[in-house]
Amino acid sequence: MPKPYPREFREDVIRVARNREPGVHLKQVAADFGISESCLNNWLAKADREDGVRLGDPQQAASERELRKRIRLLEQENEVLRRAAAYLSQANLPKMIYPLVRELAATDAPIRVPVAVTCRVLKIARQPFYRWLAQPVTASEWDQALLANAIFDAHRDDPAFGYRLVADEVHDAGFDACERTVWKVCSTNGWWSSFGKKRGKNGKKSGPPVHDDLVQRDFTALGPNELWLTDITEHPTGEGKLYLCAIKDVFSNRIVGYSIDSRMKSRLAVNALNNAVARRGDVTGTICHSDRGSQFRSRKFVHALNGHGMVGSMGKVGAAGDNAAMESFFSLLQRNVLDRQTWATREELRIAIVTWIERTYHRRRRQAALGRLTPIEFELIMNQTVVLAA
Numbered sequence: 001m002p003k004p005y006p007r008e009f010r011e012d013v014i015r016v017a018r019n020r021e022p023g024v025h026l027k028q029v030a031a032d033f034g035i036s037e038s039c040l041n042n043w044l045a046k047a048d049r050e051d052g053v054r055l056g057d058p059q060q061a062a063s064e065r066e067l068r069k070r071i072r073l074l075e076q077e078n079e080v081l082r083r084a085a086a087y088l089s090q091a092n093l094p095k096m097i098y099p100l101v102r103e104l105a106a107t108d109a110p111i112r113v114p115v116a117v118t119c120r121v122l123k124i125a126r127q128p129f130y131r132w133l134a135q136p137v138t139a140s141e142w143d144q145a146l147l148a149n150a151i152f153d154a155h156r157d158d159p160a161f162g163y164r165l166v167a168d169e170v171h172d173a174g175f176d177a178c179e180r181t182v183w184k185v186c187s188t189n190g191w192w193s194s195f196g197k198k199r200g201k202n203g204k205k206s207g208p209p210v211h212d213d214l215v216q217r218d219f220t221a222l223g224p225n226e227l228w229l230t231d232i233t234e235h236p237t238g239e240g241k242l243y244l245c246a247i248k249d250v251f252s253n254r255i256v257g258y259s260i261d262s263r264m265k266s267r268l269a270v271n272a273l274n275n276a277v278a279r280r281g282d283v284t285g286t287i288c289h290s291d292r293g294s295q296f297r298s299r300k301f302v303h304a305l306n307g308h309g310m311v312g313s314m315g316k317v318g319a320a321g322d323n324a325a326m327e328s329f330f331s332l333l334q335r336n337v338l339d340r341q342t343w344a345t346r347e348e349l350r351i352a353i354v355t356w357i358e359r360t361y362h363r364r365r366r367q368a369a370l371g372r373l374t375p376i377e378f379e380l381i382m383n384q385t386v387v388l389a390a
Contacts, residue, residue, distance in 0.1 A: 005035075006275040008259060012354040013040065014047050019351055032359035034376070076113040080104060080121045082240070097122060098132045110238045110344050147175050151185050159194040166191075210297050211312035215289045219325040221251040224379065225280055228256065228288045229326040230272065232264060232295060233333070237343040244353060245272040245295070247288070248329055249280075252382070253367060254375035255329070255357050256280050260350050266298035273301070277308050284309035291315050291323050336360070 017029045017040060030040040083100055101122075104113040119126045147170070154169035155161065161169070167182040186192065221227040227250040234243045245268045246258040257276025261268045269290075277283050288310050290296040296314065305312050315322025337356045343349040362376050370378040 004278075006257075006278045008271065008275055009279070010043055012260075012350070014043055015347070015351050016355055017044060032355070032363065034358070034363075073117070075111060076117050077121050079111040080113055080118050084122060097124065098129050098136075101129055102133065147177055147181075148185050148189070150175055151182055152189070152191065155186070155191045162193040209292055209314040210302055211314040213289075213315055213322065214287055214311065214313040215315075215322070217321060217324065219250050221249070224249055224251045224382075225283050225286045226251060228276070228286055229323060230269070230288060230290045230296070231323055231326040231330065232268065232293060233330045234264065235338045235343070235349065237346050237349050239344075239346050242343075242346045242349050243268055244333075245269050246326075246329065246357075247272050247276045248326055250325060252375045252379045253329075253370065254362060254379060258357065260353065262346055264295065266295045266300045269295040269298070269301045270304045273304050273308070285311065287311045287313050289313040289315070289323065292317055332361075333357075 013029070013033050013035070016033075017026060020026075020029055026040055026044075027037045030037045033040075083104065084097065101115055101118045101124075103109060104111075104118050105115050106112070115126060115129065119129065150170050150173050151166055154166045154173075157169075158165075163183040163186045164179055166186065167177065167179045170177055170182060215227065219227070219229070228247050229250060230245065230247045232243060232245045234241050236242075240262060242260065242262060243264045244258060244260050246255050248254065249256045256279060257272050257274075259268050259271035259275060261271075273288070286308075288305060290313070292314055295301060302312065320327055333353070333356070337352050338349075343352075363374055366372045366374055367378075373381065
């Protein structure tokens with residue numbers, strides 16, 4: 001009995017089938033993903049039952065309208081909380097949140113949220129917001145901006161001056177500001193004396209490798225499941241970034257597993273590895289090569305490799321050539337999908353990525369390194385050759 005398809009793969013196929021363009025039949029979608037039409041119909045029927053879809057029932061019309069209204073309200077509230085995360089980290093509240101309220105209420109926003117809903121979720125009054133909307137810049141803020149310009153001019157005239165000497169220059173220019181205020185402005189904007197202590201950004205360095213480099217930039221394999229490459233890429237959408245972790249078999253250049261998520265955690269790499277193992281079967285002894293990203297050095301990913309009997313491999317820091325074959329795939333994905341348009345939602349970009357990988361890259365795009373064959377055709381021919389040779 002064949003192994004079941006990974007859950008994430010089934011969900012992606014259902015997404016593509018439900019969002020297919022007019023005139024595209026389920027038979028074509030099934031062929032693009034390498035499954036039968038009856039299998040796809042079964043997946044869709046099961047998904048409809050789980051989602052509670054009941055078509056043609058007039059008794060549920062009223063309740064469905066209420067549910068849609070509630071769902072729309074929940075989507076608006078979720079959008080407010082998601083967008084407010086960056087604003088709530090600021091110290092000057094609630095005024096710093098007012099631009100967000102205005103952006104969410106704009107007519108061209110991806111999810112338009114009324115001012116009343118945003119203020120209720122964030123627990124702020126509406127009247128101060130409307131006063132700010134009528135006068136976004138107050139007199140005190142204007143004075144602070146003029147002071148900051150004077151401090152910048154003094155710092156630019158002599159970069160060797162510290163904040164105390166800059167305060168003297170600002171005082172001579174007619175501004176009444178103490179040294180502590182000048183220091184705060186200089187600290188916020190990074191205007192330091194050229195003789196001051198050199199300040200680093202965050203001091204973070206890549207961690208030590210957990211595996212040796214077993215590949216040494218030799219991206220060749222004599223058979224399937226001999227050498228896998230993996231990496232993570234990201235792309236922005238109107239809802240935030242979307243992250244893709246893909247695993248490629250060097251033998252046929254096929255993407256044997258992938259996982260897509262809104263967060264770049266270790267589970268993203270672990271899910272991609274588990275999906276690849278579920279689709280390829282016995283992978284004992286397979287080398288899985290990656291860079292030194294924290295996701296691939298995590299305890300969860302290392303345990304997943306050991307659990308499947310695989311061997312880890314890892315390149316050097318800042319050496320893109322150590323994983324060049326995987327970088328070339330992401331470059332191809334960037335040109336053909338990611339940079340083709342602006343993506344409003346993560347769901348829209350996810351469907352585009354999955355469709356391009358399964359339909360175009362695997363089954364339509366011929367590669368010179370494979371003898372002008374697609375990855376699916378190459379694996380099929382090579383498997384038949386092995387069977388005949390045996």
